[in-house]
Amino acid sequence: MYGTSDPTAAERTAFRRAEKQYKLYKTLNVKGRSRSRSRSGCRPSSGEGGGADLSAVVDFHALLAADGELPDGIGRRECPGFDRPVFCFLDRPGFYFIPGALSTEEQCCWIRESLKTFPQPPNRTNLTAIYGSISDLLIAAENQQILVEAENPDIQERNKQNNCGGKTESKYFKFVDSESQKGEEHRSNAATTLVRKLRWSTLGLQFDWSKI
Template sequence: MYGTENNRDDSERTAFRRAEKKYKLYYDYNASSKNKKKKQPKPVDLAEVLDFRSILECYHQNAVLPSGVIVLHDKFTSPVFALQNRPGFYFIPGALSIEKQCSLIRESLTDFPQPPNRTNHNALYGPIQDLFVAAKEGKLLVEDNSPITSSETYADIDHRDDKEWKFTTEKDMSLRKCRTVSASVLLRKLRWSTLGLQFDWSKRNYDVSLPHNKIPEALCELSKQLAKPALPGGVEFRPDAAIVNYFGLGDTLVATLMTWSR
């Protein structure tokens, strides 16, 4: 995020907002006009920033940790750390191997957006099957004037016009009179998909009436394993819904409080 500093009283901000302002990327606008196209970012003091990977490396080397950081569990698959002055906050550096991360990335593109899972594209285009494959094959999503099939839910129909969309190739000459959008553009603009119970963003709640599949078993087991350190003994985490977020180049991740999450 880019911005300019303001004179707002720092005491009015929450701890998160103060940290966000402190570490936000600012550019130096006082540079000469010749260098406007090559404006330089202002330096940021990162002395107080926690480097999770560095903490893990130091722990493995000599068990020395920064002040305020403690080991919560050392018999977990990877050490679980906590902050003494932030009760309830835990972090697990290196919790997922590179291989596991790559596997989840592949699934997030090929499997997670598949109907009946809903995505941010449902509101306009309805359910989209095999988006990743269509993007690889250079296909276009084309507006079809045929009636909507009974396989679509009313939730999909209510948020868009009464048209169906289907994938086809650019060689189809009938495209000249149809609205089209390339599969690669849709893939690039994919922002979220929902697993398990489907979330209704307009009502900010889960709609149990919508068709849905269970969360993939492997993902369930992974989430159960990662949730163990934060749960009391004998309590098992039972995931039944998840939201997968997609970030493109230049996107930033911000903290969000979801009061409606399960």
């Protein structure tokens, strides 16, 4: 969908190309040997001018405000009984954009759902392939918990009874209070960090969006 001269672009999926081009990066100030988050900010992916290259982005709100001729490849549909404009890409059948379709309150509602409800098992997220099914991610982040790798006693006992050799799936991840893990050597990730890394959730028929 986006033109590029990068020879490595063919190795990336469409999702990852768009994510890399437009996502915001969190910048951290370095003080001595440690990084401080006290004066951090966000910046877009860098373009030639030091900011994000938005030349390929279609601003439907600007099109609506201009109320003039539409650019090539952009169409507008009139739906009887529907009082909002509907735009579409002519070469992307089935994709429609409706400016102002959701109120601010409705947007906040769906944002909360996308963080609190949608990532819940059995739904898959981009984190599932790394950590397996993890529940209550947002609650864990609010409580400043961390995700640690632990032994699964049920699977361990099953492997022992079946005399399984070689690699076994006896590991799983769980949220614990950070204070309880002081002095412990565990592979851990802060729940707040995992929330920032959450990219997508799949509802219903499960699909891995990182592979498209």
